[in-house]
Amino acid sequence: MKWQKEEQQKWFGVLAEFDSTAELYHACEEVRDAGFRKWDAHTPFPVHGLEKAMGIPASKVPWIALVCGMTGAALGMLMQWWTSVVDYPLVISAKPLFSWQAFVPVTFELGVLFGAVGAIGGMLALNKLPMHYHPLFNSARFERVSDDKFFISIEAVDPQFDPEKTTAFLKKIGAKHTEMIEL
């Protein structure tokens, strides 16, 4: 079968099934070393160290959280400065208008709030969640990903993807079963 452009648009990619974490772990190392870009591993529970086997770079979420947290803290301080110094100056217990000590709790809390929202929101956005449809759920065998099976999916959009060669490759590195998944 010749892999045509129009056919590529029909397929999501290939799904390979593994029996154990160890098999999956080593298979992921192979896929990583083969240079695939658009692929993923699916497991019923978190597998420690799998991100190393998959060659996933460090998450960007901490940076998003940091920037959001700092923004929140700055906004908190600014908002209080503006209300109590500029918009409605009011002397309270003979303290200066800009009594930064009194503004620290709100500054801190807004920093925490923005940081937390940034972390959760950034995580969801980077994971492209919420996602209402995913082609992998068309596979009956894939249901066992939430039970006792481990999967690797390589997407058709990967530049190295070729239905026959990639399937053969996955079989070679220990896949118990492979199938092509429609979009």
Add this chain to the structure above:
Amino acid sequence: MSGHHTPVLPLASEKITLPANHPWRRVADLALFAGLGGLAVGALSALMFDKKTIAVYYGSYMFAFLFFLSVILGGMFFVLVHHATRAAWSTVVRRLAEFVMGGLYLRVGGIVLPLMALLFIPILIGLPSLFHEWVHPDPKDIFLKAKAPYLNVNFFLIRVVFYFVVWYGLSWFYLKRSIAQDTTGDVALSRQQRGLSPIGIVLFAMTVTFASFDWIMSLAPHWFSTIFGVYFFAGALIAIYSTLALFGHGLRRTGLLGDLITDEHYQDIGKLLFGFVVFWSYIGFSQYFLQWYGNIPEETTWYAERFKNWGGLTALLVFGHFVLPFFFLMSRHIKRNATALMIACVWMLALHAVDLFWLIMPSVYHQIGHAMHKEFHFSVLHLLPVLANFVGIGGLFIASVLRWAGENNLIPAKDPRLKESLAFENV
């Protein structure tokens, strides 16, 4: 659990001890002599003070004593929390915390001395001058009159005995059982340690809180802060996490532990260090914030003293004890990089010393000045008793901890959760 990287014990016998000719054994002996020398120099330096200013000597001694006591108490808390939470990850480093907790004792020849209790004797001798303000209260002082039922010498001494009984009782209970498990491997020993830990934590919290009230807060007897015990506790935890990371790193460099203590353990200790840097700042600010808001003279004088005459140290604490480590320790790459983490640990220990100095010494100088009816200022010469006592008590502390390390297994080899600890990974 991935099962891909489970380090194995380097020796089949599961015994990992310091070899007979290991340099650390010599360091222990040297530290002992340095400690005795430091205490002697410190005592000699007391000669430069007269009856009215001798509190500077006792204050510097209290500073050095509390620095090392806070590390020891931090170690005790680490052990108590480890058992109370049935933690697994910290099993491999728990023995090091136990050695630090063992700093309460010093074995010389065949005798085990209660080191820290003995080192408290000079403070008892200096009690009338160090705590002059409440030991000899002004009869017209209604504040101290109201506080007299608590702040009097007899009750103070009873409390000192109580604190040491609790600390020696708890530390002996845990050291004995943990070391006994190395030979018997008896799981019941783990259960006993877990069983006492909640009660131990309550006793620990009470004794640490009131000891910090008695030994630091009462140096300025008009001042009060109910959060003060927590502030002292936060500093003690920063001290123990820094000490543990340094101790573990030192052991790792000797090669004795192989790869038993991994980057994962360092990252966790680094996370705790980061967390308690924030906690310390939170507590420190809360204390300041409420007293700033309330603006009551007997509360604000304590801060006024530290802003007016000790402003440099106050600024150093804000930036060096909070802002700098907060941003430095934030990244996981720093926490997993041994060199960077060690720099942070040495820095935090130094700043913990600054923190205790800042808590103790301004009150001492204020009290002396108050008694002499004129300002009494810090002079560079006063650094001599500070440093000598620091080396003195520190030397004995290090000698004690290294002797524990020299006589016992360096990891709890037969702890039922050791295996889980070795395979631990951060997600």
